Amino acid sequence: MNTAFIGLDYIVDIMHPSGKIAGSAAHAAARDVIGKANQLLDSARDKGWLSVLVKVGFSAGYVDQPKHSAMFGRVHEFGALVQGSDGMAFHPALHAEQADMVIVKPRVSAFYCTNLDAALRARRIERVVIAGVSSTWAVQAAARDAHDRDYQVVVVEDACAAGNEEEHQASMAMLARIAKIIRADEAATL
Template identity: 30%
Template sequence: MEKNSKALRTALLIMDIQPATMAMMGDAAAGLSATLKKAIAAARRNDILVLFVVVGFRKGFPELTAHTSNISFVALRGSGVAGLENPTVDPSVDPQPDDIVITKRRVSAFAGSDLEVILRGHHVDHLVLTGIATSGVVLSTVREAADKDYRLSVLADACADRDPEVHAVLLNKVFPRQAEVLTVDKFVAGLGG
């Protein structure tokens, strides 16, 4: 049921929040999970489309061959990192059975996924981005989404990176050139609480 066209044209992207990435964040994962759950709940109350984007590969990693030149993905092929075949959303953010989960094959949420088809189908023109890592999926998705003319917001406290200095530079100096950078509390307040 349509409640307001602004909400219906917005999508909240929860990117790379998977058991393996949350484990990489160590003790910070619990705080990140609580912050993400707050953003997700507010989006759902306001009829904002919530999309989960996970990175994953088919059995045997056929997307990552000897000819793959992306260093970080070549390393994944033989790493034995669990959860990259048939990836799932981390249960700590309470994904619902009817949620849309999009599998991507590279860093950007658009790369090798059907994200753009889903966004077009829902007439989305504003993306609210969250995820792990700020220097990975968030940065790549900001750049690609900006080139695709989406309006962008980045929820600073719903993004995380293992390098705090890179995280801060991206949020304070790089992202503001292409996106509104705000906290989850400000995002929720902007929706009416």
């Protein structure tokens, strides 16, 4: 089955201890999320899957920032999520150079106003393997959107993190209704 790995928001501002809005950093570190993401990038390369890394960000000057958003409305106050900034760089331990594509998204979902769906359809992708930070937001949004676009959805539980373990587990329980939930070491068997 034609498959793509989609890694979400493995960027400094969101999940590195030095990030400006890194509420998931401790949970991600405790779960070795970057190690698991690297394992998935390796599996994708070995299996010939398309690998896509997606990160959220806004143009310099925040002209495309939704100021009314409860989630993104204040990021300019912290100087976070600016395209080209150190905070939008991928986590330094992530093997981002292995990705076939990098997409910048302007909202929570990896599909919103991006060319992700077009890239997947161009490659005749049928199944998406999703992981990222945070489980509660980016992973849920991408998985739900992929489901509604008729992709078979797989979520890699141990390559995801949230604000805490309770939030993460609640997200996985919800996603189990529309996605297959696996661990990173199972991806090689897909």
